[in-house]
Amino acid sequence: MTAKQTKKQASHLNRFYYPLDQQVEKPFNWKQMLRLLFYLKPYTKNLLPGAIIAMLVSTIIRLVVPILIGTWVIDKAIGESNVSLLTYLIITISVLYLLSYVANTLRIRWVNILGQRVIHDLRKGLFSHVQRLSHNFFDKRSAGSILVRILNDVNSLQELFTNGIINLLMDIIMLSGIIIILFVLSPPLALAVLIILPIMFFISTKMRRNIRRSWQNVRIQKSRMNSHLNESMQGIRITQSFSQEKENTEFFNGVNTDNYENERIAMKKSAYFGPFVEMSNAIGTVILISFGAHLILTDQIGIGVFVSFAFYLGMFWEPISRLGQIYNQLLVAMASSERIFEFLDEEPNVEEKKDAKVFKDMKGHIVFDKVQFSYNEDRVALHEISLEMKPGQTVALVGHTGSGKSTIANLISRFYDPTKGAVKIDGHDLRDMKLDSLRTNISVVLQDTFIFSGTIMENIRFGRPGASDQEVMEAAKVVGADEFISRLSNGYETEVEERGNILSAGERQLLSFARALLADPRILILDEATASIDTETEIKIQTALKKLLEGRTAIMIAHRLSTIREADNIIVLEHGRILEQGNHDTLMKQKGEYYELVKSQFDMLDAL
The missing domain is CATH 1.20.1560.10 (ABC transporter type 1, transmembrane domain)
Known part of the structure; x- marks a missing residue:
C-alpha cells in the first residue's frame, strides 16, 4: 500500500468512524x-x-x-x-x-x-x-x-x-x-x-x-x-x-x-x-x-x-x-x-426533574408497564412489554443476541428512558425519582468487568467508598475472592495496573462480585457475569452467589443456561417481545423456546 x-x-x-467531528462554518x-x-x-x-x-x-x-x-x-x-x-x-x-x-x-x-x-x-x-x-x-x-x-x-x-x-x-x-x-x-x-x-x-x-x-x-x-x-x-x-x-x-x-x-x-x-x-x-x-x-x-x-x-x-x-x-x-x-x-450544551437524554423524589428503604419491586424502547427510529429494541419482578426474586432473562435482555437491564438502571410506557420500582415511575437514590440501590456486574488502576482494596471499595478495610475483606471472602488475593505478593494492597492486567478474567470477575456485595444494593443486575469464569471457579461461586442474591431482587442475563436453573422466574425474549416465562421446570414442561435453547446447549455439550 x-x-x-x-x-x-x-x-x-x-x-x-467520526461523523460528529465535522468542520463548523460559523462567523466569529x-x-x-x-x-x-x-x-x-x-x-x-x-x-x-x-x-x-x-x-x-x-x-x-x-x-x-x-x-x-x-x-x-x-x-x-x-x-x-x-x-x-x-x-x-x-x-x-x-x-x-x-x-x-x-x-x-x-x-x-x-x-x-x-x-x-x-x-x-x-x-x-x-x-x-x-x-x-x-x-x-x-x-x-x-x-x-x-x-x-x-x-x-x-x-x-x-x-x-x-x-x-x-x-x-x-x-x-x-x-x-x-x-x-x-x-x-x-x-x-x-x-x-x-x-x-x-x-x-x-x-x-x-x-x-x-x-x-x-x-x-x-x-x-x-x-x-x-x-x-x-x-x-x-x-x-x-x-x-x-x-x-x-x-x-x-x-x-x-x-x-x-x-x-x-x-x-x-x-x-x-x-x-x-x-x-x-x-x-x-x-x-x-x-x-x-x-x-x-x-x-x-x-x-x-x-x-x-x-x-x-x-x-x-x-x-x-x-x-x-x-x-x-x-x-x-x-x-x-x-x-x-x-x-x-x-x-449537551443535555442528558435521561433528565432529572427538579422536584424528583428520593427512594427511601427501597424494596426492589420492579414493574414494566407496556414499555417500548428504541435506540433509534429504525430499531425498536422492546415492543410494549409488561412484566413484574417481585422483591427478593431472582429473575433470569434469556434469548438470542439482540432480543432485548441488556436493554431491560439498562432501563432498570435508567441509563435510558422508555420511548413509551413506564418502568416502576416500588410503585414509583423512575422518571420521577432522583438518579443517585436509584443507582446507589443498584449494582451491576458485567461480563467485561472494569478494573481501575490502583490496589485490590481500592477496587473493591469502589462499591462503597466509606467501607472499612475489614468490610472490604469480608465481602471478598463471601464471594471467594480472598483465596487468590491472599496469594498475591502484597495481598489487598497489590497494584492491579491498568484495567487489572495482572489478574485473570475470572479473578477480575470475582473482584466485581465483591464490589457489588460491598455496595449492599437492593437490586442486583448480573449481565453475563459468569461468562468469563471457568467451570471450576463457577462451581465455587455458586454458593457465594446465593449469599450475594439473598434478600435482593436479582436480574440475571445469561447465555449459559445452567447458571439460571434456580431462578424464581425465567423470561424468554425474542426480538424485544416476551415469548414465555416461568421457572425452569414449568418452561421445560411446556417444551417451547426455552426448552429448545436448553436442549441445543446440552446437545452441544454431548457432542463435545
Whole structure:
C-alpha cells in the first residue's frame, strides 16, 4: 500500500468512524467569546483587577516616556542647555522605567495564576458535566475524541487566559493612546504615517475566515488521531494476535500525516500576518522620514516632535503585530471553545426533574408497564412489554443476541428512558425519582468487568467508598475472592495496573462480585457475569452467589443456561417481545423456546 493510498484510506475511515467531528462554518461568535470570558468572574475581585491595574501603570508609563524624551529632554533641556532640568528628567524617566518593571512583573505573575485557575475550573466543569451525560452520548463518540476535548481543547485556551486577554486590553489602550498623541503632536504627519492602516485592516479581514477554518481542521484531525491511538492501545493484543502491526502502523501514518498537513497549513496561514506587519512598519518608517523631514525643514514641527514620532511609530507596530498573534489565539480558542461548549450544551437524554423524589428503604419491586424502547427510529429494541419482578426474586432473562435482555437491564438502571410506557420500582415511575437514590440501590456486574488502576482494596471499595478495610475483606471472602488475593505478593494492597492486567478474567470477575456485595444494593443486575469464569471457579461461586442474591431482587442475563436453573422466574425474549416465562421446570414442561435453547446447549455439550 502506497503512502497516498494509506492517507486516502485513513481519510475515508476517519469520515466513517467520526461523523460528529465535522468542520463548523460559523462567523466569529462574540457571544461565545463572552461566555468563555465568564469563567473569569470568580477572580474579578482579586487577580483580574490587580493584573489590569498593573497593565495600566506600565502602559501609561510607556506612553508618557516618549513625550518626556522628545518634548522635554530634546526641545527644552538639551535645546535650552538646562542641565538641572536634564538631570531631573533622567531621574524621573529612570524611576518610571523601574516602576514599569515592577508593574510588568506583577502583571505576568498574576495573569499566569489567573490563567491556570481558569483552565482548572473549565476542565473540572467539563469533566463533571460529561460524567453526568447519558449513555446515548457515549454511544456516539469514541473515548479518544472525548479525551481530546477535555485535555487538548482546554489546553488550547491556556495561552488566551494567561496572556491573550490582558495583552489585548493593553494593546488596544496602547494603540488608542498612540493615535491620540500622534494627532495632538502633528495631525498632518499622523495622517501620513497611519495611511497604511485601512489597507492593512482590509487584508487582515480577508485572511480571518481562512485562518479560522484551518485551525478548526487541526482540532478535528487531532481528535481523530487521538481516537485512533486510544483504540490501538486498547486493542494491542488483538493487533498482535493477527500480526497486523504493519497495517496498523501504516494506518496511523496516514492519520498522522493528515494531522501534520493540517497543522502545517494552519501555521503557514497564521505566519503570513507577521511579515505583513513588518512590511507595514517599513512603509510607515519611510513615510515618517521623508514627510517628517519636510515638516522639519519647513518649520512645521520641531526635532523633539520628530523623535517622539519615531518612538511612537516603533511602539505602534509592536502591539499591531501582537494583536495578530492574539487574533490567532482567538481563532484557536474559538475553534476549541466551539467543541468544548458543544459538550457543555449537551443535555442528558435521561433528565432529572427538579422536584424528583428520593427512594427511601427501597424494596426492589420492579414493574414494566407496556414499555417500548428504541435506540433509534429504525430499531425498536422492546415492543410494549409488561412484566413484574417481585422483591427478593431472582429473575433470569434469556434469548438470542439482540432480543432485548441488556436493554431491560439498562432501563432498570435508567441509563435510558422508555420511548413509551413506564418502568416502576416500588410503585414509583423512575422518571420521577432522583438518579443517585436509584443507582446507589443498584449494582451491576458485567461480563467485561472494569478494573481501575490502583490496589485490590481500592477496587473493591469502589462499591462503597466509606467501607472499612475489614468490610472490604469480608465481602471478598463471601464471594471467594480472598483465596487468590491472599496469594498475591502484597495481598489487598497489590497494584492491579491498568484495567487489572495482572489478574485473570475470572479473578477480575470475582473482584466485581465483591464490589457489588460491598455496595449492599437492593437490586442486583448480573449481565453475563459468569461468562468469563471457568467451570471450576463457577462451581465455587455458586454458593457465594446465593449469599450475594439473598434478600435482593436479582436480574440475571445469561447465555449459559445452567447458571439460571434456580431462578424464581425465567423470561424468554425474542426480538424485544416476551415469548414465555416461568421457572425452569414449568418452561421445560411446556417444551417451547426455552426448552429448545436448553436442549441445543446440552446437545452441544454431548457432542463435545
